[in-house]
Amino acid sequence: MADTFKLFVDSHVDGRNIKLTMKGNINKLQFSKVKNFLASQTGLPVREQELSYNGTILDDHMVGDDVGLSAGATMVLKRAPTPRNATTPPRPVRSPTPVRTATPESSHGRSALIHDLETARMHISDLEREIAVQRKLAQEAQSLRQDMQSQKFDYQSSLNGLNAVISELK
Secondary structure, three states: OOOEEEEEEEEOOOOOEEEEEEEOOHHHOEHHHHHHHHHHHHOOOHHHEEEEEOOEEOOOOOEHHHHOOOOOOEEEEEEOOOOOOOOOOOOOOOOOOOOOOOOOOOOOHHHHHHHHHHHHHHHHHHHHHHHHHHHHHHHHHHHHHHHHHHHHHHHHHHHHHHHHHHHHHO
16 A cells, blocks of 8 residues: 655745645655646646755656655745746756666666656657747747838838928928
C-alpha cells in the first residue's frame, strides 16, 4: 500500500494556502505534476508558475528527493517573471533537460527517461506557443509600419495642398 502524505502550497497568486494529499513516495514526487495540479486550482498556466521550496526554485524535471522535501512541507507559488510588453526581451528559455542513460544500476531507469521525454515535450510545446506569439507580434508590427507609411503619405499630401493654397494667397 502506498504511503499518504500532505504538502502545502502558499499561493502568492491568489492568497490561498492549498493543501495537497498525495499517495506514493515523496522522494519521487515530480514537481511537474504538482504544477499541473496547481494550474487547475489557480488558473495560472504551468509556464507562468514559479514554485519554490526553502528558497530553491523547483524545475519541472526535479523530484522531492532533489530538495529534501518532507511530509508537511510548505512550497511557495508565485507568478514567474514575464515580459511586460513587446519591447522587453523575452525570458531566456531553459535548455532541455539532459537525457539520462538508463542503466541497471540507475534507481530511476526507464521511468526517468520517460519523464525526461515528457519534460522535453512540454518545453517544445512552450517554445511552439512562444514562436506563435512572436510571429503574431511581428505581423502586427508590420501592419503598424504600413499604416504609419500610409498616414505619412496622407500628411505629406495635405501639407503640399496647404502650401499650394498659401502660395496662391500670396
